[in-house]
Amino acid sequence: MQIQAAVTTGQGEDFALDTVELAEPALGEIRVRIVATGVCHTDAVARDLGISPYPIVLGHEGAGVVDAVGEGVTDLAVGDHVALSFAHCGQCGRCLTGHPTVCSTFNELNFGGAMDDGSHRLHKDGEAISTFFGQSSFATHSVVSAHNAVKVDKDVDLALLGPLGCGIQTGAGTVLNRLKPEFGTSLVVYGCGAVGLSAIMAAAIAGCHHIIAVDVHDSRLELARELGATHVLNGGKDDVVEGIRGISGGGSEYAVETTGVPAVVRQSLQALRPLGVSAIVGVTPDVTLNVHEDLMAEGKSMIGVIEGDSVPRVFIPQLVDYYRDGRFPFDKLVRFYSFSEISQAFEDSKNGTTVKPILRLE
Incomplete structure (x- = not known):
């Protein structure tokens, strides 16, 4: 046809x-x-x-x-x-x-x-x-x-x-399917586009205590607050790593990095507390790390997540139900x-x- x-x-x-x-x-x-x-x-x-x-x-x-x-x-x-x-x-x-x-x-x-x-x-x-x-x-x-x-x-x-x-499944699934944050923990989302904002909504569903949004656009940070972020930081104005440590009492347990910017990837690791996990979901070029200081010395993990590690026929109907209930x-x-x-x-x-x-x- x-x-x-x-x-x-x-x-x-x-x-x-x-x-x-x-x-x-x-x-x-x-x-x-x-x-x-x-x-x-x-x-x-x-x-x-x-x-x-x-x-x-x-x-x-x-x-x-x-x-x-x-x-x-x-x-x-x-x-x-x-x-x-x-x-x-x-x-x-x-x-x-x-x-x-x-x-x-x-x-x-x-x-x-x-x-x-x-x-x-x-x-x-x-x-x-x-x-x-x-x-x-x-x-x-x-x-x-x-x-x-x-x-x-x-x-x-x-x-x-x-x-x-794709995009919304990626953000929400990274939180709900892969990171699976424990109730009352802290999660930081770097980049408040569709993927990042979906991760913020999912963190609220998961019951995270501190949900911290990082972006360089104040308008997107305002939307992040509306969708469930408890705190926001402007990456162009604020000391992001120190800000997160102060808000979360020493660093976040989890991070979702959506920007693909090497400097932000490093921030996502540096702002974790010991044993924290940063999930990388954006297309990212070469990143230079001090593996000992940024990762290994405090038992941190950096993982890659594609499409939110989702089974679409299971996960998409769940997201639709959350949407219908007013939670997503x-x-x-x-x-x-x-x-x-x-x-x-x-x-x-x-x-x-x-x-x-x-x-x-x-």
Whole structure:
């Protein structure tokens, strides 16, 4: 079928809305009519740094309605509302033990440009177009593996739910699935974008006593307070490490580092108390550490976390329940854009005007 999609034809090139051909869903796949899709920093990285083959249709926080089901799919039906998450094989040891975020073929399936069987579902004038994260949701329709789709209740606004598949899942899952902070402990979040603010909401759910937000934008620190931060520090004005030690009585037990800035990564370690843990979730370049002073001498840990170490079909419905109960108001991060405003949405995300842009496709 012919669909409208935002195609990126080369490294750093802007999105071009175009008509492309979408194949029918194959064995184990479904087709989804995309209602809305989030804009994530990873999409900008893929557009600008060439981590996936061009031409490509990006987008990996889609939500929509199932409108076709391929052979072998028994747990989803036409008309179901779904949020789309990352691709994973579902068969390797890591997938089968509840860690699909480190699937043995994660990079190939999410960044390699093809589907599980190595073929393509998107074409233009006979040329294959790469798929991103197994979904390519910057399009009116998407074909995905059924196990990448999460059925959600129809009484929740479907247009809101796409970002649960990546950015919001990453922040909340890092806290609730991986760090699992003990009640009454201290947790610091470095960077108050969508990932960081989701971590703050999750820390409130977990019952952390001190939830400290660090950012350089006062407007985002104000939003962090609204979403559950008990204290805020401006990294451009305050002594962050000493501030955290003072607030928490010697350092935090936990940290979530979302910025990818080497100096902030070091801060996240230096502000931990002995045996503390810092979870690194941002794309981070080389970092120089004094391993003895920053890490080993006080038994600290630095861990990497992908997609919040989540099992999407388990975790996303939990987040929806928290949202419905008023405990996870992630809608406060969102601003909607029309599909034709995709370039503006990316610019507003880059300059901080919007925390989490969502493109409406209908």
